[in-house]
Amino acid sequence: MELLRFFTAGNVDDGKSTLIGRLLYDSNSISTDIIDTLTKQSKAKAEDVDIDLALLTDGLRAEREQGITIDVAYKYFVTDKRKYIIADTPGHAQYTRNMFTGASNTDLAIILIDARNGITDQTKRHSIISSILGIPHVLICVNKMDLKNYDQAVFESIKKDYLAFAQPLGLKKISFIPVSALTGENVVNKSSNFLWYNGETLFDFLENVEIPQEEANNETRFQVQYVIRPQTQELHDYRGYAGALLSGTIRKGDQVRVFPIDALTTIEKIEKFENEVQEAAAGEPIILHLSDDLDISRGSTFVLENQLPEVSNEIDATICWMDNKPFQKGQKLLLQQNSFRAKVAIKSIEGKIDIHTLESTEEVSEIHLNEFCKVNIKTAELVSYDPYTKNRKTGAFILINENTNNTVAAGVIG
Amino acid sequence: MDYLDQLEAEAIYILREVAGQFERPALLFSGGKDSICLIHLALKAFRPGKFPFPLVHIDTGHNFQEALDFRDVLAEKIGEKLIVRKVEDTIRERKLVDGKGKFPSRNGLQTYTLLDTIEEFEFDACIGGARRDEEKARAKERIFSVRDEFGQWDPKKQRPELWNIYNGKIDKGENVRVFPISNWTELDVWNYIKRENIELPTIYFTHERECILTPQGQLMNTNEFVEIEPEDNVVIRNVRYRTVGDMTCTAAVESTAYTVDDIIKELKETKISERGATRMDDTLSEAAMEDRKKGGYF
Secondary structure (H helix, E strand, O other), X not given: OEEEEEEEEEOOOOOHHHHXXXXXXXXXXXOHXXXXXHHHHHHXXXXXXXXXXXXXXXXXXXXXXXXXXXXXXXXXXXXXXXXEEEEEOOOXXXXXXXXXXXXXXXXXXEXXXXXXXXXXXXXHHHHHHHHHOOOOEEEEEEEOHHHHOOOHHHHHHHHHHHHHHHHHHOOXXXXXXXXXXXXXXXXXXXXXXXOOOOOOOHHHHHHHOOOOOHHHHOOOEEEOOEEEOOOOOOOOOOOEEEEEEEEOEEEOOOEEEEEOOOEEEEEEEEXXXXXXXXXXXXXXXXXXXXXXXXXXXXXXXXXXXXXXOEEEEEEXXXXXXXXXXXXXXXXXXXXXXXXXXXXXXXXXXXXXXXOOOOOEOOOOOEEOOOOEEEEEEEEEEEEEEOOOOOOOOOOEEEEEEOOOXXXXXXXXXX | OOHHHHHHHHHHHHHHHHHHHOOOEEEEOOOOHHHHHHHHHHHHXXXXXXXXXXXXXXXXXXXXXXXXXXXXXXXXXXXXXXXXXXXXXXXXXXXXXXXXXXXOOOOOOHHHHHHHHHHHHOOXXXXXXXXXXXXXXXXXXXXEEEEOOOOOOOHHHOOOOOOOOOOOOOOOOOEEEEOOOOOOOHHHHHHHHHHHOOOOOHHHOOEEEEEEEOOOOOEXXXXXXXXXXXOOEEEEEEEEOOOOOOOOOEEEEEOOOOOHHHHHHXXXXXXXXXXXXXXXXXXXXXXXXXXXXXXXXX
């Protein structure tokens, strides 16, 4: 069985939570006790409503009170073919950082557009974020078609507008489905109101959409999470480097270069769950043994000698600022890339990205919450990395404020 | 990679991040299926080395004996350190009052013991087997969930958590709750138990048990903490447990499932959620879990 991670985004009131509720409800993924609870809560809110499916994902008291999604909610459902992990992300601009969080490690973006309103600022913002995050596939669900009499012209016009807007974003793949989350039409079940639409329902789309295997095809990258040294009598000299193979494949006998120490060595042994294996593939948790005794610790990166990454103490990146307090020059920051950490300073902010036009402004000195900026970062030690467009695993990082310990920004390199 | 391999890899990655980022982590172990899976995952993450953390059990005193026995046997078998702290001792030392009502739960009181234990051993990270599919407040929580020095969760101040990059930096006195199987559902857990051939306490499988059938239709185990009254409908049924929490507030479900395969089949057919079927404490209010978490609960 396969695993598909996707996120949903859209403007407030575009019906995201309702859409997810509908998807789960019509695919029989909600338990009866939860439906009972929802029905009671729905009735308490409005007498004439049978069941408000949005209540399913709004899990915090503040969210139910305000009727909005503040933070990402994770939901799960399963079919015979796939397990799905859904990140339901907030629509409000002020919660963009939470949207960025939910979207970061997904394979598919579902962006809702209200058929009555067409493309809005939030559609643009969410599309640009999808583009920055390199989400492999964007699906536009034109929702509330029931309120536009299922008019094909409305759907086609939104599609045309969107394609024109998205053209410069470089999104890898874009699809469109007209739906009504409220009535459930084209979500799981087809409807006679959409006779002009020959494509898949949302559910069928999810079942059939290709799940990209980017990591498997990328160059080999491994990072040490933890050094295992039992120091017992029988395992006196055991020294294994535990970590996940971030991308590519690795074989016994491979010549590898280790960063940041920049040393060459050989893979002597690969262990997986106490068994020796000849090779390992992207994503597998393994323990590596090297033929040389080198100064290797958590955060050290192994690459194949013929597939070298970029190595530098200066990186250009696009960051999203996530802290309530704005960034000011001189702030002490830590960069974390998987398990690697280094002290860094943002040397220059080359420009703020206009989230609606993708244009860059002039140089600025402050970055505020939810703003996207192109920055130049100086690191205290050498960082090995790949441009994010080439490798999502080694091209992504977060910035941590050394005083508050908070994650204050997320960035993609290149 | 198969989806179970992916879930397993994610959980092992998280466990190794805990080992790499914290000085004094702990793995909270209850003898229940989720924490038994965590131990299995930790064996895969760290063997042939020892676990970089002890196992810690917060014993409510309302546990099923089968789960306690299983706990001790497993800890012995894998040769890892087990620390047990009892809610009873906290009640005595802090002069607390036990829960009231027909089925007096110690779910609220165990938060005190947990926080005291964290303080006693200066744990900076506690690994738990909570899953996001259990409850809608849990569905909102990060995998690395930072708690303040009072153990409190503030849903409005959660750190952004992107890709597979986990920020476990904290100040002294704070701690992080870590949930490696956040993205697993109940069915995923059972499929994993089946695939990995993981042993479980017998109460997960069907057995004959004396229960009180409540007016709401829940089957509550009769035990020394529950006073049987004349109007109680005491029945003997073939039941099993879907969770093994505090036995005064965890209901049994009728079942004929003898094997893990039977259970998986039953789960695919059942229409009632795990907590809905078995937990009395969540039905108290719509935000019962959110409130408990804000107070320092897991």
